[in-house]
């Protein structure tokens with residue numbers, strides 16, 4: 692047993708302490724999610740006359756805006772992840788709890804949580820903030836996920852990076868010209884900010900980062916296609932930005948195709 696968690700005097704040191712404490716002098720604010728929103732909520736509660744419990748199923752916060760750089764080997768995964776627990780060093784009324792929240796009972800003001808290695812736990816609260824983010828959207832085509840990872844977590848970034856690097860390895864090794872071309876053709880679906888950043892970063896990876904790394908192929912010969920269902924890239928931005936972005940992408944060698952809706956994805960393409 693973990694000595695710190697089992698110490699009854701160590702108020703709210705971990706999941707056991709949070710669960711077993713029956714009489715609370717202070718109000719308790721529970722925040723679910725240690726992303727930008729959850730951390731901001733925790734910090735905003737620093738001066739509250741309350742204990743704050745921040746629960747996340749991961750022990751680290753991810754800086755999602757740079758996931759595309761982890762996916763293209765510009766940054767190592769650890770460079771865009773920061774542990775959540777050190778927040779408790781600076782903020783004395785804050786406790787961090789590693790657990791997956793599985794349910795909220797508003798009538799009893801209790802959270803059901805599953806703690807790794809400990810199992811189910813109940814966490815009472817007086818005030819609750821739910822900051823669990825959003826799952827990736829495949830716009831009604833969740834079946835695409837099997838072949839095309841989204842970019843939302845470090846696992847996704849690593850999966851994409853592995854896919855890209857493995858494709859170059861296969862292209863280098865195969866003797867079949869059509870298979871080589873297939874391996875060196877990358878299709879990105881969706882020209883919002885993430886698709887645009889990823890396409891540009893892949894083009895740079897192929898042309899610059901991997902230059903001279905291979906003998907039989909030149910990664911710069913890759914075909915990188917960016918598909919967008921709307922009539923321009925970055926549809927939520929100003930049209931001038933869309934035009935400039937398209938020009939920059941094309942200069943980098945990315946083929947931009949707008950007005951194209953993907954209807955099916957399988958292992959063949």
Ligand SMILES: Cc1cc2nc3c(=O)[nH]c(=O)nc-3n(C[C@H](O)[C@H](O)[C@H](O)COP(=O)(O)OP(=O)(O)OC[C@H]3O[C@@H](n4cnc5c(N)ncnc54)[C@H](O)[C@@H]3O)c2cc1C
Pocket residue numbers: 723724725726727728729746747748749751752753754755756757758759790791792793822823824825842843884885
């Ligand atoms: C690739 C990418 C690039 C982006 N680029 C930009 C950008 O350039 N600029 C910009 O402003 N925004 C950008 N965004 C958007 C921005 O990152 C999000 O708006 C922001 O991260 C949302 O923060 P959040 O706290 O709501 O959710 P998240 O950051 O997703 O955090 C949710 C947290 O809740 C936890 N959680 C979820 N469910 C549970 C559960 N049941 N139990 C316990 N914990 C749980 C998760 O582990 C996670 O830590 C980008 C997003 C992505 C994916």
